[in-house]
Amino acid sequence: MPDRLGAPLPAPLFNRLAIIGLGLIGSSLARAARARNLAAAIVAIDGSETVRDRVTQLNLADTITGDTANGVQDADFIILCVPVGACGSVAEAMRPGLAKGAIISDVGSVKGSIVAQIAPHLPANVHFVPAHPVAGTEYSGPDAGFSTLFLNRWCILTPPEGTDPAATAKVRAFWEAIGSNVEEMSPAHHDRVLAITSHLPHLIAYNIVGTAADLEEVTQSEVIKFSAGGFRDFTRIAASDPTMWRDVFLNNKDAVLEMLGRFTEDLSALQRAIRWGDGEALFTHFTRTRAVRRSIIDLGQEVDAPDFGRRTKPDDETQ
Ligand code: NAP
Numbered sequence: 001m002p003d004r005l006g007a008p009l010p011a012p013l014f015n016r017l018a019i020i021g022l023g024l025i026g027s028s029l030a031r032a033a034r035a036r037n038l039a040a041a042i043v044a045i046d047g048s049e050t051v052r053d054r055v056t057q058l059n060l061a062d063t064i065t066g067d068t069a070n071g072v073q074d075a076d077f078i079i080l081c082v083p084v085g086a087c088g089s090v091a092e093a094m095r096p097g098l099a100k101g102a103i104i105s106d107v108g109s110v111k112g113s114i115v116a117q118i119a120p121h122l123p124a125n126v127h128f129v130p131a132h133p134v135a136g137t138e139y140s141g142p143d144a145g146f147s148t149l150f151l152n153r154w155c156i157l158t159p160p161e162g163t164d165p166a167a168t169a170k171v172r173a174f175w176e177a178i179g180s181n182v183e184e185m186s187p188a189h190h191d192r193v194l195a196i197t198s199h200l201p202h203l204i205a206y207n208i209v210g211t212a213a214d215l216e217e218v219t220q221s222e223v224i225k226f227s228a229g230g231f232r233d234f235t236r237i238a239a240s241d242p243t244m245w246r247d248v249f250l251n252n253k254d255a256v257l258e259m260l261g262r263f264t265e266d267l268s269a270l271q272r273a274i275r276w277g278d279g280e281a282l283f284t285h286f287t288r289t290r291a292v293r294r295s296i297i298d299l300g301q302e303v304d305a306p307d308f309g310r311r312t313k314p315d316d317e318t319q
Contacts, residue, residue: 004148004151005032005035005036005147005151005179006177007036008035008036008037009037009038009177010037011037012038012039012040013038013039013077013170013173013174013177014038014039014040014076014077014170015039015040015041015074016041016042016074016075016076016077017033017038017041017042017043017075017076017079018042018045018071018075018077018078018079019043019045019061019079020045020046020068020071020081020082020090020094021045021046021080021082021083022044022045022051022052022055022060022081022142023051023081023140023141023142024136024137024139024140024141024144024149024241025081025107025133025136026044026046026079026081026107026142026145027055027058027141027142027143027144027145028145028146028147028149028150029079029081029107029145029150030042030044030060030061030145031060031145031146031147032147032149032150032179034060034147035147038174038177038178039077041062042060042061042062042063043062043063043064043065043071043072044060044063044064044071045064045066045067045068045071045072046066047066048066049066051141051142052066054142055142058142058143060142068093068094069093069094069095069096069097070097071094072097072098072099073097073099074099075099075102076099076101076102076103077102077103077105077170077171078098078102078103078104078105079105079106079107079131080104080105080106080107080108081106081107083244083247084108084109084110084113084244084247084248084251085243085246085247085250085251086247087106087108087114087117087118088117088118088121091117091118091121091122092121094121095122098122098123098126099126100125100126101125101126101127102126102127103126103127103128103170103171104118104122104126104127104128105128105129105130105131105171106118106130106131107131107132107133108130108132109194109198109199109248110191110194110247110248110251110252111156111158111187111191112187112188112190112191112251112252113251114130114187114251115128115158115160115187118130119160127163128159128163129157129167129168129171130157130158130159130160130187131155131156131158131171131175132156132158132190132194133150133154133155133175133180134153134154134155134156134194134198135149135150135153135154135155135180136149138236138237138239138241140241140244150175150178150179150180151178151179151180152179152180152181152300152301153181153301154180154181154182155175155180155181155182155183156182156183156184156185156190157172157183157184158184158185158186158187158190159184160187168184191252191255192255192258192259194252195252195255195256195258196259199248199249199255199256199259200256200259200260200263201237202238202240202245203249203256203260204234204263205234205237206238206245208231208234208238209231209234209235209238210238212231269281270282270285273285
């Protein structure tokens with residue numbers, strides 16, 4: 001498995017790449033695109049002056065602006081990297097500046113709602129290829145990004161029916177160049193798959209950490225002190241950005257509620273097995289789940305190190 005990005009391409013894939021929203025994902029894309037020479041010029045567009053100042057200091061782009069319509073002018077590839085709930089207003093703001101033939105994409109964690117928000121604002125002479133990199137951390141902002149974030153991670157493309165295959169192929173080439181494995185599916189299927197693999201686990205983590213924080217008979221210091229018993233791993237997920245995750249749940253409501261219903265039923269079955277002392281049911285269940293983890297490791301989506309691959313040296317924490 002490769003552990004670093006390849007050499008810069010001899011010729012860039014795009015002339016002008018505009019990235020809107022320079023947080024964890026947007027700044028990682030800027031870094032990765034620079035490292036691999038994927039665009040002749042990079043434009044960073046962000047509404048926050050603080051973010052723009054930081055992007056300037058980090059030298060992540062050739063042009064940095066807060067004006068969305070101006071920023072996207074002449075860009076042949078535009079990627080929206082803002083929270084899901086902001087995509088409609090950002091698409092509306094960029095419309096006056098869009099160049100004919102431009103490819104518009106995004107990185108939103110929900111796809112059905114993104115298509116519904118963005119597509120109505122796009123003129124017929126541009127291409128729309130939504131994307132979702134299944135990669136991230138619990139950190140936010142331009143300082144949190146790093147160029148290898150997408151390496152050996154999946155990126156799911158959900159091009160609407162009738163999308164120009166050449167545009168989809170270019171977006172695929174971009175993600176592959178920064179190390180991702182690319183798969184295509186419909187927005188609805190994406191939202192169901194991610195509801196169970198990402199959205200529900202985050203909801204469970206937010207819930208369990210909240211429950212522990214509210215417990216009266218166990219002190220806060222005990223929760224922190226004994227967290228290595230399993231709780232610690234939930235706290236990492238539950239530290240994820242509140243704006244991003246609020247928007248994910250509001251915009252993938254149906255799929256999340258459906259998966260939550262199934263989860264609750266299965267949880268009741270486990271509760272029942274504990275109540276009735278049904279050790280065989282518990283053992284069978286836990287054996288099946290252990291095999292799922294093995295498959296994830298075999299697919300290279302997790303490391304086989306003990307303690308959930310947690311790094312021991314503080315200077316390793318930069319990744
Ligand atoms: P982030 O670090 O919080 O960055 C978001 C950036 O967008 C911030 O600079 C923010 O500025 C800016 N922004 C917010 N609202 C805006 C608006 N209306 N107009 C222009 N800029 C705006 O978030 P992120 O983690 O990179 O997430 C960005 C997108 O990636 C989300 O759609 C998320 O679903 C998706 N995604 C995230 C992950 C992950 O693990 N984090 C993984 C895959 C996909 P302010 O700081 O001023 O708000």
